[in-house]
Amino acid sequence: MQSILRTIRTRSGQQRLIDIASVIVLTAGAVIILIPFFWMISTALKQNGDVFLVPPQWIPTNPKWENFSIAFAQLKLDVYAFNTFFIVTAVMTGTLLSASFAAYGFARLQAPGRDTIFMLLLATLMLPGAVTLVPTYLMFNTVGWINTYLPLTVPAFFGSAYFVFLMRQFYITIPRELEESAMIDGASVYRIWWSIMLPLSGPVLATIAVFTFVGTYNDFFNPLIYLSDESKRTIAVALSYLSGSPRSVAKMNLLMAAVTLSIIPPILLFIGAQRYFVRGIVTTGIKG
Amino acid sequence: MAVSTGAKKPKRRGWQARAEALNAYVFMSPVILGLLLFTLGPMIISLALSFSDYNLLNDFQLIGFDNYTKLLNEELFWQSLRISAIYSVVSVPLGLTIALFLAILLNKKIRGIYVFRSMYYLPTVISGVGVAMLWKWIFNVKHGIINNVLGMIGVKGPNWLLDEQWALFALIITSVWGVGGTMLIFLAGLQGIPYELMEAAEIDGANRWSQFRHITLPLLSNVTFFNLVLGIIGALQYFTDAFVITGGGPNNATLFIAVYLYRHAFQYLNFGYAAAISWVLFLIVMLLTLLVFRSSPLWVFYESERKAK
Known part of the structure; x- marks a missing residue:
């Protein structure tokens, strides 16, 4: 002792x-x-001339707050923000519907080949996207979808492997009694999915929603290859074009103001929905 | 992965099972269609394309292994493999080590630890073009903060992004900044280690290093395994930062394989050739993943083994 x-x-x-x-x-x-x-932020607040002082000013002596509104207007961020949020909303809707719908089949209903399909789906998690890139692009080209939002949004309605997995893992923890009593009352499986399983899935759906938001909002590659009209670009693509232009260095303060504005939505989401980010990782079931 | 079939039910009549299967297929239909339309179909087409000379000018025509032999003789292809290999070999272990170290610190029960956890995870949420542009500015030779901080301690910083010697190294630094996701997965794993185990070891007089070596590392090895596989796949597909920050330059010093693929697919519109590159990349990823899986019995320790002992 x-x-x-x-x-x-x-x-x-x-x-x-x-x-x-x-x-x-x-x-x-x-x-x-x-x-x-x-x-x-320090660069974003500087006068144009102060950006290139040597040694640099860490805290701008007279901060130019209007840089943010100038950047917003000059770079037409309102247009790009609208485009981006349109895509994000569509992708979120598709992802949530398809993942929760498909997962119910994998979690509760018996059918020959079900587990093979599930394994195949999980295997795609390890498939480098590059392999399907060229033919997918050509396919969308053939159906005339290039320079529209369809290649960016339609695939979301076909279930993303990781989120289907997440939903299924959640469904199998729900006690079956809830469904059985509904079944005795004569409810169809579709009704059970819609009015029993979905209302119980709030936290998982929120987790999927936040990850989808961040992933789609930050996605650069897909909008880059599928959108060509300047007016259709997303925030990420629009920013990348600024970076490439020779004028950009001269206006580093406005550029940084635009970058600051561009990261506000994910940061706000992160602050508001932190626990869902953590949950998404903890519930992957990787431990033990 | 255990796919449980649920509780045993009494044998059902044939029509009931058939009705259930039908419903199951309806529920699974988005996934089945998605697999066919966006994965299996494109994979087969991609394989076929890789044996063709399909591009902007030529129609589809099979040319055997020509794309592959051309690839193997292309200096830039080997350059891109070399760059991706160096990047993976350095950034993956470095990222894993730093992430694990941070996770251990963040697993402590200290007041305010949640604030730290959020801060370290934050860069993961905003990874993208904006942050890539920020890095470009940070690495600016004359006005960037890195060289200014180095200047304060009397070191003349290199011309990071325009110097072949340093550009890749600069990108590796930016990758470490985004280590938060890996860190969080380690943290989740650490929280699964029973506290009593640590306590028992401590009472037995184990020092911190041997606790880490003999308890934490083995019990965390499956999480490490998961992070390693994801890390390799991610590193080999690394694109956005290289594209935005260096554009593959200077003089192809950051020509990652994904950047090389992008050039052929969407700038030169050599679809057949690009498909061949993507298949080489796919084979490399498969081989490495297989290697990691095969090696796992040597170093991955599963909970079930512990319970069996």
């Missing part, structure tokens, strides 16, 4: 030291993570 007590006592002293050291290391790391953001 004595020795255990002693162990615990010295342990708590040592523990405190380690905790302090951890906080110091974590703070240093957090500073490294935040410096780029700080630099971004």
